[in-house]
Amino acid sequence: MAKKPPLSISHAGFHVFDMAHMVDFFTTVYGFHIIDHGPYEETEEITFLSTDPSDHHQLVLYSGRTNTGDEVHYNHISFRADSFARLRTIHSSLKDYPGVTRISTIVHGNAWSVYCFDPEGNRTEAFIDTPWHVAQPFGIPFELSLSDEEIYAWTEELLKDNQTVLPFDEWRQSRAKEWGLLSN
Ligand SMILES: [Fe+2]
Known part of the structure; x- marks a missing residue:
């Protein structure tokens, strides 16, 4: 049996334009549960999502996405x-x-x-x-x-x-x- 690897992917986070819509997408399609949700840095909101009780969050969505250009920042x-x-x-x-x-x-x-x-x-x-x-x-x-x-x-x-x-x-x-x- 192998020991635990030094690193494994825990979670990903990204900014969204429409928080309610994107939370609905990830909960409806992939079955994520909303773990926590609240204000973040005064003007933004943050939502933590998970499907695995061993991870508080596997996905973090931040409101306030502003990049509307073609800049490649995410695959x-x-x-x-x-x-x-x-x-x-x-x-x-x-x-x-x-x-x-x-x-x-x-x-x-x-x-x-x-x-x-x-x-x-x-x-x-x-x-x-x-x-x-x-x-x-x-x-x-x-x-x-x-x-x-x-x-x-x-x-x-x-x-x-x-x-x-x-x-x-x-x-x-x-x-x-x-x-x-x-x-x-
Ligand atoms: Fe892949």
Whole structure:
């Protein structure tokens, strides 16, 4: 069993134009719970959201976003989901949510992902792990409406000639060994 890594992603925070709207988006589509909400630095408000009781917040939204230009300051935030069923629920909720654009389903070899641009144009991802490590970048559209078994078989076929494929656990174990994270 590997020891705890020195770092893991805890939370992401970003500024929003419309707090109520963006809180509604993340609670409706991804099932986040509002943990705390209040004033922040006099003129702004702040909302803490989480789906995991071990993290007070996984997402922090600050009001007062002012950047309306094309400056690239953000690429995406990503949420690990627990099942294909959850991914399908999120996908269907995204299709119903007004203002969501560019919904796509991409297999990265190591993850099955659903991407979108949220109502304020931020790119957002939800994914589940595949059983494989695959060198990145790698991305091919896949059909989420197939059954779990069909997606698995289709992905296995897609990766059959990829020289970088390893069982994910094997790859994790060798990284843990290389980084001195194996417990005795
Ligand atoms: Fe990602």
